[in-house]
Amino acid sequence: MPEKVKRSKSESRNFNDPCILLVNPWIHDFAAHNLWSQPLGLLYLAALLRQAGYRLNFLDCLDIYHPELQGEGLRRVRHGPWGTGKFPKQRIPTPPALADVPRPYHRYGITPRIFRRELISVPVPDAVLVTSGMTYWYPGVVEAVKMVRETFPSTPVILGGIYATLCPKHARQAVEPDYLVEGPGEYVVPGVVAGATGGPMPPPTDPSRPETLPFPALDLCREMTFTPILTSRGCPYRCPYCATGLLYHGFIRRSPESVVDELEYWLQLKGTRDVAFYDDALLMDFADHLGPVLEKVLSRGLLMRFHTPNGLHARYVDRESAFLMRRAGFRTIRLSLETADPSRQLQLGNKTDNDTFRRAVGFLTEAGFGLDEVGAYLMVGLPGQEMREVQQSVDFVLGLGLKPLLAEYSPLPGTPLWEEARRASRYPLEDDPLYQNNSALPCAGPGFGFAHLKSERERIRNHRSPQSSQISRRYHAIGLEKTLL
């Protein structure tokens, strides 16, 4: 039963002092990896609104540091090094659509009871901004919005984010927001919020100059153990499986100066030395972009540890970039290989081949990176992909002494691979974004199933090569072995 909402008169709406509630909903999934995860898009919008004079409250359903977690019987958060951690989770029923997936389904984050208590404790907002992540996490959005509406029945709810952008029709029906914003919110949200609340209009931002945006409001997070950073928006590549081109049209970069200013700002304010890059093409034009960023990090004497949870393009790793990355403090490097099969490499955008990849690894080790600091992403469950292709790709990566990181494919509407994905899938993909869940291996053929994937992960875990003896220990220490292998 929902707890009854009691409010004092002083908590009632006050249009002279508009107040916005920001919500980062739960994840409902078979697995969720807290690899330097923050709702960066929402926090960018928060910064804009704050600059315009709005009061903000941020409720983060994925708050791993919430003091009431233990009281709710949830496991204490286990912290990994470098700012990573694990989401607390509660077992919930698997949605019937995914009943054939042989894994438990969870709600990741705080409990609904904690969320409701938080809702009751904040002032009545003039508008609620709700973000959305993976398309197939929408049940968490529906659940959070429902509770928001129970508590604040007359406050408009504005929904945006990745699910809202990639599946707007579904989101309108499932979430029933008052407003739904597709794509980057910076240029739309100020008008929508001002219109919905009668509050001030934030000054216009220039889409061609992302450095004019205020830094994201990361200080709203309870704890800040790392800085998630975007040095660019969009991607010049159009990989057939990827939705980046639908989420952001074009490719635009911030000035190196503004990137380093932001890193220094958070280092001084919060002491955060760990930094996770969210960029899609971080290394492109290294000499004009990341190179100058790292030179400035060094010249300002900033001691940082950099991580790239989103894979890097191997073709841009050369001697110069590898040495500078090493000197500037890169600690976790993820390279995107996707597959070691040459014809599939061509199909997936021809971004690298095995020789280029091998050379990139050579430059990294020459620059001083330990093989345990470099992981290689491989895609699994692509339409038409045989188990043999995955095994050969894994062998190739293990042969280089690196850890293969198996990333299951998530089919996304509007991407070039979507039609092929629909034909290959055992599910009616277009009927429900739940079918886009990568853990369900929605497009894997009959020769590739959950058991194959499990045994391949085990093979990786048990693999011991002279170079990789410390890898397992390191990955184990940061709790990634179970989640990413």
Ligand code: B12
């Ligand atoms: C960085 C990133 C990650 C990070 C984590 C990010 C995080 N926040 O936690 C890492 C590397 C860990 C990651 C992992 C994965 N990711 Co990822 N990731 C991204 C990436 C590159 C950027 C997301 C981002 O933060 N962008 C920057 C911010 C500023 O943009 P934004 O969030 O979209 O916000 C803007 C708008 O959406 C809007 N907005 C946002 N919120 C709101 C709210 C309101 C009210 C309004 C009005 C507007 C609005 O305005 C914002 C500002 O412009 C995207 C691709 C992309 N370019 O978007 C893929 C992407 C989201 N990931 C994807 C996938 C598949 C995955 C994995 C499943 C990969 C795998 N197979 O293992 C994993 C699973 C993660 C998990 N936690 O379990 C897919 C989505 C799949 C899906 N079905 O939805 C994407 C789209 C890439 C792709 N393949 O096309 N990812």
